[in-house]
Amino acid sequence: MSITAIRGFNDILPGDSEIWRHIEKEAHGIFSSYGFSEIKTPIAEKTELFKRSIGETTDIVEKEMYTFADRHGDLITLRPEGTASVVRAYIEHKLYTTPVNKLYYFGPMFRYERPQKGRYRQFYQIGAEVLGDASPRADAEALAMLMSFFERIEVKGAELQINSLGCLECRAVYKERLKEYLSGVASRLCENCLRRMEANPLRALDCKSPGCIEATERAPSILDSLCGACKDHFEKVKYYLRLSGIEPKINPRMVRGLDYYTKTTFEITSTGLGSQNAVAAGGRYDRLVSELGGPETPCFGFAIGIERVALILKEGGGYKKPLTVFIALGDKAEERSIQLLKGWRERGIRVVEDFSTGALKNRMKRADRMGARYTVILGEDELNSGVVAIKDMKTSAQVKLPFDLAADRVSIE
Ligand SMILES: [Zn+2]
Ligand SMILES: [Zn+2]
Known part of the structure; x- marks a missing residue:
């Protein structure tokens, strides 16, 4: 019997690999024109890094990581996303001695999820991080860069949805309001959401279980709880986006699956695959660098899912060199x-x-x-x-x- 690839691990064959190369090349070109430089980090890190950055009560850390002991018995994890490694490298090599670092990466990530079309256990991302910039203009510029990337490679119907998750202070206020609301509808919530309600009530807002979707329909909006500074930041991001010709859709339910986001979070969806699918996502994370032992460093970043983008280009008959x-x-x-x-x-x-x-x-x-x-x-x-x-x-x-x-x-x- 012949040996096949591991379930959820995928070969990229000729016919597709040209599309991948095209996507990668356009990303290098556009990101570099905005002053970004490439960073290559290892595909495995100490498990602790992801637990501390992504958050203990997230789906990724609770059930999706490829974690194993090496021959010494040390726990290592195949990276489930790119930001934690970039931040680890940023601190380790003291890149913060430069006022602003604009970094991007390309490579495989690993999550133990149910494989389906366009979603694999080894999947590829192109991501970018702006480290050391608190200005809402940094958020808006990175988003405008991303939108022109999708325009350049002709991803159809790209739509930007944004939200703000506030700062530690105003999010704490919102968490209390949300907890109060959730306890009123607790009987309709799934087991996961019930269990996480105390530590991480926001998770209920992006839970995929039908009961939770229905039960949280009338949940209070985080945008009504923002403090003055967070509100101002959010308004400015929207303002600068409009100056770039981008009209964002506001989605107060978008909380993202990672704990480290503060203020702006976003998703870009495309109609290219029939239904509305996310092709890129990210946001601001002003506390992650200091939480991982570095100096206070406001940051903004995103990642693009290559498999989905490649599928869209392929189905659209998109890119092909004769x-x-x-x-x-x-x-x-x-x-x-x-x-x-x-x-x-x-x-x-x-x-x-x-x-x-x-x-x-x-x-x-x-x-x-x-x-x-x-x-x-x-x-x-x-x-x-x-x-x-x-x-x-x-x-x-x-x-x-x-x-x-x-x-x-x-x-x-
Ligand atoms: Zn705030
Ligand atoms: Zn749920």
Whole structure:
């Protein structure tokens, strides 16, 4: 019997990997234009880091982490998200000696969840963090950057939803109000929410159980409990977003599954997969750095789910670079093709030369099976007149063009 991959762990095959590369490349380009630099952290950390940052009573820490003892018996965890590691590295390497750090990362994360379409146990995120900036302009700028990223890669119907979770003071006031409300509807809450009601009542607002959704429909809004400073911050974020041409939707029920958020939290959803799905999420976390032993550092960050974005681009027919298969006939044409294709590749054309021999008819079939969008033939006649024959594999139309014009032609999807 052959061996298969671990459940929820996924291969990214040719056809998809080009889409992934495209997403990653556009992210690098846009993030770098906003002054972000890449950071690469290990995929495993001491378990303690995630317990202390994400929060003991969150779904992630309670039931979704890949945690195991190494050969020394030390508990280590495959990272379930990227921010904790970035903050750990920020403190460890004293990056705070620079006034503001704008960092981004790309890589796999691990959560033991029920696998389904677009959701895996090893999944990839592109994330960015602004460390050391308290200004609401930092929130708005990062969100505007994210929205232009989705626009650039053509993710359809991207919608920004925002909320504020307030600061420690005003959230404590809200927690009391919410607890009071929840105890009135306790009989309809699920076991999880009941158990967490004391320590973490906000969880009930994003619980997926139908009873909890119904029971919390009339729950008080956190936005009515914000203190003056938090309210002002939230108003300014909205104001600067509008100046960037973005109209956010306010969603006071959005609490996110992590404990470390303060003030702004957000989600970007897309209609690209039929139903409304989150493609990116994040928010402000002004206390996490100090809670993990660093200096007081206000921060804002987000992560993008690559699997979902890739699915949207794929189903939308989105990004695909056409493949050209090049067939040279005869020694002279074979020799000429080496220089010719070097030039095409320098121009970014995706071309595979077919080195097989045999009848042209069979080689054309082979090109088709390789997924060629165009097949280009250079025979002796063509060589003598400085042209190539291009066959459009979709329409079967054939044209002869000079070398440089041919390169333009096969660049078009
Ligand atoms: Zn506050
Ligand atoms: Zn519940």
